[in-house]
Amino acid sequence: MVYKERLNKRGFDEPRKIEAKTGVIKKADGSAYFRIGNTAAYAAVYGPRDLYPKFLQNPKEGILRCKYNMMPFSGRGERVRPGPSRRSREISLVTERALLPVLNLEDFPNAVVDVFIELPQTEAGSRCAGICAASMALADAGIPMKGMVSAVSVGRVDDKILVDLDYTEESYEGGPVADIPIAIVHETGQFSLLQMDGCITKDMLSKAFELGKKVCAKIYEAQKQAIKDRYKIGDDK
C-alpha cells in the first residue's frame, strides 16, 4: 500500500484548520485558545506572582512553571486518567523549555509565571497546540518577551513528507512513520522544541524542517492576529 493522499484531502504541506483567540479566561492575567483541527488547547497565565515553595525561588530571575493537562474526556473515547502522569510531566517540561528562550524574566526575581494548559479535545499534535496557546497567553499577559513561539508537528508517512499529522497518520500501519513536533521562535528561526517518534532519513528530515518553517510562519500570523484582535477598537456600543 502506498500513501498517496491524505484522508481529508489535505495537501501534504497544509495544516488543519486553525482557530485562535485571546482573553478567553477573564480571571487570568492572560489567556488564549488555540485550535488546530480537532485538537484544542486553552492556556491561562497567572503572574508574575509570589513563588512557593520557597526553595524553588531564584534570586537572579523569575521562573516559568508550565502544566500540561489533557481533560479526562479529551481522547478518542477512552477516558484519560486525570492527574499527573509520566507523559504529562514530560510535555510540561518540554513546553517550559520551548517557551523559555523568548521570555525575559530578569525583572522578576524570586517570582513565578504560571502557565496552565488544558486540552478539552485532542487528536494528535497536542503539545504543539499547547505551546502555541501558551505563547499567545504569555503575550496577552504582558510578560516581557523577545518574540513569539509557534509550533507544529512535521513528519513522514511512508515516503511522503507532511505537516501537522492527525491521529490516523500518526498510527498509519502501511509503512514507516515519523512524528516530529517542532517549535520555532519566529523572530530568530531558532528551534526550541524537537522531539521524534519513529524513523526518518537525514535527507527527509531536513525537507520536513523546511516545510515546518513555512507552516510555523502561517501559525505565527494567526497568533499575531488573535492577540491584536482583542484590542481592536470597535464601535462604541
Next chain:
Amino acid sequence: MSELIAKERDVVIPGEIIAKGMDYLPGINASRQGENIIANRTGLVEINGRVIKIIPLSGRYMPKEKDRVIGKIIDINLGGWRLDINSAYTAMLSMKEATSDFITKGADLTQYFDIGDYVITRITQVTSQKLVDVSMKGPGLGKLKNGRILSIKPNKVPRVIGKQGSMVNLIKEKTNCKIVVGQNGLVWIQGSPKDELKAVETIRMIEEKAHIPGLTDKIKEFLETNKQ
C-alpha cells in the same frame, strides 16, 4: 535610510518590528535587535521624537518608587507590618514609617494595624531584588476605615485618574464619595451605599471604555443623566 513599520498607537506584539534603521531609539518596553527596533511587550506604540516606547495594555503592577498604593496588612513582624500591594512582591511598612508614636519593645502592634486592615502608603524604596519599603508619613496617607475596595487593571489607572485628576475629581463631585486610586490598581471608595454603587459602576465603565477618546465628557453625561 530609516523607516517606520508600525504607526503611532498601533497594537504590537512581542518581537514585532516597529522601525528599521538607526534613526530611532528604543524606549521603555522596546529594544534594538541589530538594525531593527522591536517591541518587548504587547502594547501601543508611542513615538516621541526619535524615541519609540510601548505602552503596555496588560500586565500586573510592578512596584515603583514614589507610587501611592493601597495595601492590605497580611502579616506582623518584629519591626513592622507586611503588606500585600496587589503585585508579585509584598511591601514592608516599618514601625518608624507608620507612626510618630513611641512604641516600646514588644508592644502589641495590632493596636495600630491588624491583619486584614487596608492602608494607603507611599513606596519609598524598591531594591533590585524587589524588596519594597513603604511609608505612611505624608498627606493623605493612613489607615482606611469603612468604605469598599475595588480592584481594577493597573494599566487602566491613569485613565481612571484622568489628566491632573480630572476624571476622579468628576466622580468624587458627582457621587459625593471619597475616592482614593492607588497606582497598584486598588481603589478605595467611601460614601453612602447608593453613592458607592454608583461610583463602582462608573469606574467599571471607564475601565471597559478606556480606549475611547473624550471619555471624560461621556462619563459626565452618564453621571448627570442617572442622578435622579
